[in-house]
Amino acid sequence: MPFQLHLKRVESEGDWAAYHGIRRRVLWEDRGLTGYDERHPDDRLAGNHPLLLIRDGAPVGTARLDVVGPRLGIVRLVAIEAGLQRRGLGRALMGKVETYAHGLGLAQLEVNAARDAEEFYQKLGWATMQADRKNPLMVKALDAVGTQS
Numbered sequence: 001m002p003f004q005l006h007l008k009r010v011e012s013e014g015d016w017a018a019y020h021g022i023r024r025r026v027l028w029e030d031r032g033l034t035g036y037d038e039r040h041p042d043d044r045l046a047g048n049h050p051l052l053l054i055r056d057g058a059p060v061g062t063a064r065l066d067v068v069g070p071r072l073g074i075v076r077l078v079a080i081e082a083g084l085q086r087r088g089l090g091r092a093l094m095g096k097v098e099t100y101a102h103g104l105g106l107a108q109l110e111v112n113a114a115r116d117a118e119e120f121y122q123k124l125g126w127a128t129m130q131a132d133r134k135n136p137l138m139v140k141a142l143d144a145v146g147t148q149s
């Protein structure tokens, strides 16, 4: 039977714990970084949407969608649990984030991509706008959202 996947806005204390846990493990510890801040104010700002990908009831991925203009959003801190990467969950997460963003009335998304994730975004239709940065700026228009899974 295929997995049930859905996107959930972080709300409960359990959601916050899962969200921070995935981000700390994947984006900090697995990269040899320290200093992850669970109390960073940006996670609680109005207009910033902390999101969890849930697979069969269990959190498996995160993203945050920051609304920065009437039609523009920035996707930040995208992560899939290490043992579950390269199985299509990142693609599913981004498809659901795009649909969520479209539902908010956004027309374009940006991401400051990790260098080793640039190809991932390219495969999902994102275009590199500024490559000469530590984190290449990539963009995706949302016109076609709703036609994808």
Ligand SMILES: CC(C)(COP(=O)(O)OP(=O)(O)OC[C@H]1O[C@@H](n2cnc3c(N)ncnc32)[C@H](O)[C@@H]1OP(=O)(O)O)[C@@H](O)C(=O)NCCC(=O)NCCS
Residues within 6 Å of the ligand: 026, 027, 077, 078, 079, 080, 081, 084, 085, 086, 087, 088, 089, 090, 091, 092, 111, 112, 113, 114, 116, 117, 118, 119, 120, 121, 123
């Ligand atoms: C980047 C990440 C979110 C992708 O999620 P994922 O579940 O591994 O990706 P998927 O399995 O859905 O892959 C979708 C496609 O992208 C490709 N892909 C995934 N990660 C890739 C990478 N790092 N480099 C090149 N291609 C990649 C897959 O091979 C797949 O290609 P296909 O459709 O031709 O088979 C995940 O690997 C991750 O959390 N990485 C560590 C944190 C990170 O770099 N986050 C991005 C910060 S901007």
